[in-house]
Amino acid sequence: MAAQETDDHKYVYDFSEGNKDLKDLLGGKGANLAEMTNLGLPVPPGFTITTEACQAYLATGREPDGLAGQIETHLQALEREMGKRLGDPHDPLLVSVRSGAKFSMPGMMETVLNVGLNDQSVVGLAAQAGQNDRFAWDSYRRLIQMFGKTVCEVPGEEFEHALDEVKSAKGTHNDLDLDADDLRGLVDAYKKIFAKHTGREFPQQPREQLDLAIRAVFESWNAERAVLYRRQERIPADLGTAVNVVTMVFGNLGPDSGTGVAFTRDPGSGAQGIYGDYLANAQGEDVVAGIRNTVPLQELERLDKSSYDELLSIMARLEEHYRDLCDIEFTIERGKLWMLQTRVGKRTAAAAFVIAGQLVDEGLIDEDEALHRVNGAQLAQLMFPRFQLDHEFEAVATGIGASPGAASGKVVFTSARAVELAAEGESVILVRRETNPDDLNGMIAAKGILTSRGGKTSHAAVVARGMGKTCVSGADEIDVNVPAKRFTVAGQTVDEGDVVSIDGTTGKVYLGEVPVMPSEVVQYFEGSIDAEHVDNPLVRAVHRIMTHADGKRRLAVRTNADTGADAARARRFGAEGIGLCRTEHMFLGDRRELVERLILARAAAERDEALAALLPLQRADFEEIFREMDGLPVTVRLIDPPLHEFLPPLEQLAVNVAVAQERGEDVAKEEALLAAVRRMHEENPMLGLRGVRLGLVIPGLFAMQVRAIAEAAVAVVRAGGVARPEIMVPLVGAVQELETVRAEAERIIAEVVGDSGVEVLIGTMIEVPRAALTAGQIAEAAEFFSFGTNDLTQMGWGFSRDDVEGAFFWRYLELGIFGISPFESIDRDGVGRLVRIAAEEGRAARPGLKLGVCGEHGGDPDSVHFFHEVGLDYVSCSPFRVPVARLEAGRAAVETDGSDSR
DSSP states (O other): OOOOOOSSSSOOEGGGGOOOOOOOHHHHHHHHHHHHHHHOOOOEEEEEOHHHHHHHHHHHHSSSHHHHOOOOOHHHHHHHHOOOEETTTSSSSOOOEEEEEEEETTTSSOEEEEEEEOHHHHHHHHHHHTSHHHHHHHHHHHHHHHHHHHHHOOOHHHHHHHHHHHHHTOSSSOOOGGOOHHHHHHHHHHHHHHHHHHHSOOOOOHHHHHHHHHHHHHHHSSSSSHHHHHHHHOTTTOOOEEEEEEEOOOOSTTTTOOOEEEEEEEEETTTEEEHHHHHHHHHHHHHHHHSSOOOOOHHHHHHHHHHHHHHHHHHHHHHHTTSSSSEEEEEETTEEEEEEEEEEOOOOHHHHHHHHHHHHHHHHSSSHHHHOOHHHHHHHHTTTOOOOOOOOOOOOOEEEEEOEEEEEEEOOOOOOOHHHHHHHHHHHHEEESSSGGGHHHHHHOOOOOOOOOOOOOSSSHHHHHHHHHHEEEOOOEEEEEETTEEEEETTTTETTTOEEEEETTEEEESSSSSOEEEHHHHHHTTTOOTTOOOOEEEEEEHHHHHHHHHHHSEEEEEEEOHHHHHHHHHHHOOSEEEEEGGGGGGGGGGHHHHHOOOOOOOSSSHHHHHHHHHHHHHHHHHHHHHHHTTTTTEEEOOOOOGGGGGSSSSSHHHHHHHHHHHHHOOOOHHHHHHHHHHHOSSGGGSSSSSSSHHHHSSSSSHHHHHEEEEEEHHHHHHOOOEEEEEEEEEEESSSHHHHHHHHHHHHHHHHTTTTSSOOOEEEEEOHHHHHHHTHHHGGGGOSSHHHHHHHHHHHTTTTTTTTTTIIHHHHHHHSSSSSOOTTTTTOTTTHHHHHHHHHHHHHHEEEEEEEEEESSGGGGGHHHHHHHTTTTTTEEEOOGGHHHHHHHHHHHHHHHHTOOOO
């Protein structure tokens, strides 16, 4: 289909002009329709309006110059190719208007089918379809319903209520039982609803319908649910959506027609086979909306073997072409197969790993590409626990395991209630007949989603898989009554607030809370499962990809651990050392009394006595950790928090003293504590007497810790072990602070170590912005830097990390000021720049300077990539996140260093 452009800037592309690599411009749907067209597959003709047109429209509120003319040119070419005119009364061309952003956003934006129908062309459509009046009026009512809701914001439930009333009057629950007269009456009812809410009659001009639908798709990019979905999935807000105008093909022409969705592999498990849903005598939206339960795709072989065989052939060709799991939408119109969409399919975390390994075995991708196909967030999902089932737990219903996982929570029936209870800290299961895009808030808030309708390709299933949420769909034994806030199943009633458990792998639903057990992936990491000899495709796939990641990564991965038990577990998970051992955690529990003695000491002798009592306890702690790490580096941070944190709160002490005095009790100790707390009170303790300042103000405190570390290392070495301690001085802002502490530490180390051969590195934590900006000076006194990104973020942004999350971050996320909390993922432009400056200037001053990170960002997938780019030597994170960091460090090496096979 050739087209002459009417403007210098090209905003409209025929399907024959694009390809799968133009997703930025044509969106995912348009690019893939073009790719299938160029492969010679049966794609209905059409054209795509680019994302640039959408961006221009959203920026100015009007269509860009030249767009209307280009649409007209391409529409005329389409009419010539099809031999029909849009909305012609006798033989109408009808089109669908569909959104299609670069990244898949299932159900988040708008679609309008059957554009071009009106009071005259509906008669022509019936004649064109062989006097099939039922089909024509069914198509017309769908147009009014979708156009009204999408383009004119008519409440969708009013159309649904009208449809329910007609079915009720007919004595049926199935819309296929409605005949042409029923649907003609429904069209009249829909028109009245449309006029009531819009103040105008339903538009009869086909081109007006088309233009308004295109604008509605543009505007749906900024719809609340689309914004929320982008924020959840970290999709940039400025991409815009393309609009695809596609010749209509009809799956609702009768029993020899239908529509379906197919996957080239199981998106839940990754298993090879035939997976998908088919619905006879239906349009595509019926399948994904879940309004009627589908049949398995295999049933199509019995219903229409010719179309089934052709579909399987196309599926195999597409998977080989895209080298990945493909998600395919198709329609059969009176025995003729049409391909409506393909895309690289959303899959569960388990399927992602399994499929990546399969594709390597099949020679479609190499191991670098397999590593690119998975990510740390998916691996973290696989480490979640699963249900521990025994004879006490019997399923009350079984649906389709649409998105794996084990989830228990209180039943809720509305999105709003899910959000409300989740905000109160409750775990909830959102129960619906079927979900729709307006349920996104509740789906995000819920631990799991349960629907009584729909299949593996329903809205609930697709969105849940994308978010990693547990989902069971199509549990049709459950009778959901949303207005009454209850559902019934197996003769039992479950009310809102009752607890249920759902298994997204088996599809089973249980009443009450089911206990959980560790995942097999965690058991593999802990060494209780041998990946080489277990008959578990997921464990084998994880082992294979993790092995490749470890071989590729440059970043070492350490752990944050304060006890021997934590250190041992982290080693099982693959940690290569400890990047942060917090000594303050060793002063809790029954040791608080010694810390209180230290704080209350008024004379040097009392202080020295308290420190002497703490020394052997600290030494024993470090010995245990050094033994567990067995020669791996251990970075010990000297005490960091303000000392008042080891004392009771001021208000509590004041009340206790007042009550005791009233009773005439001896309160000498409590009064001394109260006086000490008042003496140490600070308006902002996070910016007060803590970190290196404590070591400079309280004589002997750091010295005791340094001595304990050195003596523990020597003891381990003399017992035949290996110890590699690294002493980290926290909160340094000026090189003079570090120089003062270092001088005393070196004196003690030299005295303790003697000829034992123990080497102790001394470095600092870069967590104060001034330290990052004077890193060249500080590096002259430091053998290593460890970036404390929690405090660096707090001080860089001026946020109190203990207060802001609940106070106003929700609003910042809502407004788009944040895409994600800067405490969760590194702020590359601000805090990240401080890290980059410190790394570059530190190494310029001391070329061998060791660089690591020990804040929470060390286990965040996106942050790990940044730390690789900056050139750090290691990241450190909690034991549970060590496998995630290992995987992402490997991915970062493959992607950044150019060895990716893509």
